[in-house]
Amino acid sequence: MSTTQTEYLQDVADADYEHGWTTDVEADTADPGLTEDTVRMISAKKEEPEWLLEWRLKAFRYFKKIMEDSSQYPEWAHLKYVKPNLQEISYYSAPKRKARYDSLDEVDDELLETFERLGIPLQEQKQLAGVAVDAVMDSVSVATTFKEELKKAGVIFCSISEAAREHPDLVRKYMGSVIPYTDNYFASLNSCVFSDGSFVYIPKGVRCPMELSTYFRINEQNTGQFERTLIIAEDDSYVSYLEGCTAPQRDENQLHAAVVELIAHDNAEIKYSTIQNWYPGSKEGKGGIYNFVTKRGLCKGDDSKISWTQLETGSSITWKYPSVILKGDRSVGEFYSVAFTKGHQQADTGTKMTHIGNDTKSTIISKGISGGRSDNSYRGLVRVNKNAKNARNFSQCDSMLLGDRCGAHTFPYIEIDNPTAQVEHEATTSKVGDDQLFYCHQRGLNEEEAIKMIVNGFCKEILAKLPMEFAVEARELLAIELEGSVG
């Protein structure tokens, strides 16, 4: 590789994290440690109904057993890290002023500034973008804009704590129905201590009039973030939902273990997009977010559709497999992913498509880009059950290497129990070639412009899947990630 390219890629790998500042908001933070009391405390702070406390305690009793059993810890991923010590983490932190906010006017100015620095001016965004935003700082949902407008359409969009109080029947019916608390180590942990997250309910026949969006931010030190999101789309409804994530720069690793459950009834469609930019750790690999997330959608009804689109650029460790269970006949599952790793980041991400109904279809397109000394793996399972007739899957996994100290891996698993299934898998690995770079240089593009252009081209089909309002943001984020100090 040419020297300028190596230098540039070095700069790319060294580029600083933009959201590494902290906010000086007084916080109410629990002492570290996980006991039954912790679970009770969280539930009490959230003024939860009794049934929810019971649910958490059931989860905790289960988790307590596996917490101490190292064989229960998921070690199969292609990741190297020190396991998080669950007793050193604080499980609850909230901006101190008030535990709940009824309107934006009550929200702390500094907090609002925080969100503004993140590029989410709640007030303005309300009018300009027509996007409803729910912002979650540490453990508490800070503000939900657009509530009134959504109410008119019959859409419920609020924090999960509020939903537990205001819409207990819905939460009770669906929470844990796609991802039970016994699902896996991190989902179990989340079930005991989840602090906040978003709840969305789209009634029958309603096309949600705007994009819904949640921004998550971890602010306090030694705090974990365990949000839980639940989206229910009734028959013939549609919703597009986007989450964004950032965190300050800390020397310690911070744990983020979220659970996201989606349920699509007959002929409903849920489009779930993520722009994940948690703090990736320092250049030397110190600190950063451990991102262990369980996301799963259930295409419960016939002709339902669930799409996951993700742009993953942050976290020191990413362990994440947004999946779809295709239960309804003719249901459709999609997974579109760009995972960009640099520095010492490690990502093991992919999806699981489980075909149960007849004539179901899934599409997987994954693009991994690795630079620096990072390691980027795709892990995917396509499973066709015995009674699933005419299932179809198309998978394409492309990896791009920037430089020669990084790694890219593909672990596709295919389990077919029905002979009528049609499954296709394609995989490519490419290196940003000296030839491509030289061609760009010869047309007057410098190193940075050339690499941005090539990487953007590589991810284009995925970025195009993001809601329009966020596609620009995604491209910019990718550009910032690629930015070096080439002058």
Place this chain on the structure above:
Amino acid sequence: MALLEVKNLHASVEDTNILKGVDLTIDGGQVHAIMGPNGSGKSTLASVLAGREEYEVSEGSVHYLGEDLLELEPDERALEGIFLAFQYPVELPGVSMMNFLKQAINSKREHQGQEEIKAADFMKLMRERAELVSLDPKLMRRSVNEGFSGGEKKRNEIFQLAMLEPKLAILDETDSGLDIDALRVVADGVNKLRAEDRGFLIITHYQRLLDYIVPDVVHVMVDGKIVKTGGKDLAIELEEKGYDWIRGEAVPA
């Protein structure tokens, strides 16, 4: 001042000496052709001039408009007005021709202290220049060179030349792999782009391209050196007698 002045240029790749003392002077408005057998170093000369990093210059000098060209990075050379039409154009998946060219034009305009090109002006320019080489404007929506036929790739190079309006255009075996009709289209395009302040260096293995683009000067390169220089008739003579004739002359027994 000469547009390009190459003196005693020696260059190697991976410790193999390829250029062994090239001398060449091109003035604005001139078309020079370099012919020679395979492996004589013609394409290496093109690569060295464009600044490909694998090639190491061990001796000699290259001046472009009086400045030391070898001091400049490849992108700086391009911004200063050197254009290379590639023998094997490179594919850039997912990068649309339109974006690619717009960025290239704007980088150049920025370098010259000009504002970015307006979208409407860009579209107009693109249509106009695509017509020069009969290139289907629909190709502009496709990824750079991806899925282009061999002929389309070569025409696309000349189209980019027309868009970027360089001072020195180097055509590296642009005729290879073209049928006679495509060859004529490409040559017509180049002829229309000939200008007082623009020099061309045309590298070719065969004389037939020079039937259409009539050069001012023809050089013959053998074993890393220019061994004979003459007018357009030299190309015809070469075609008749073959390279062995030159070899015999160049290396006295």
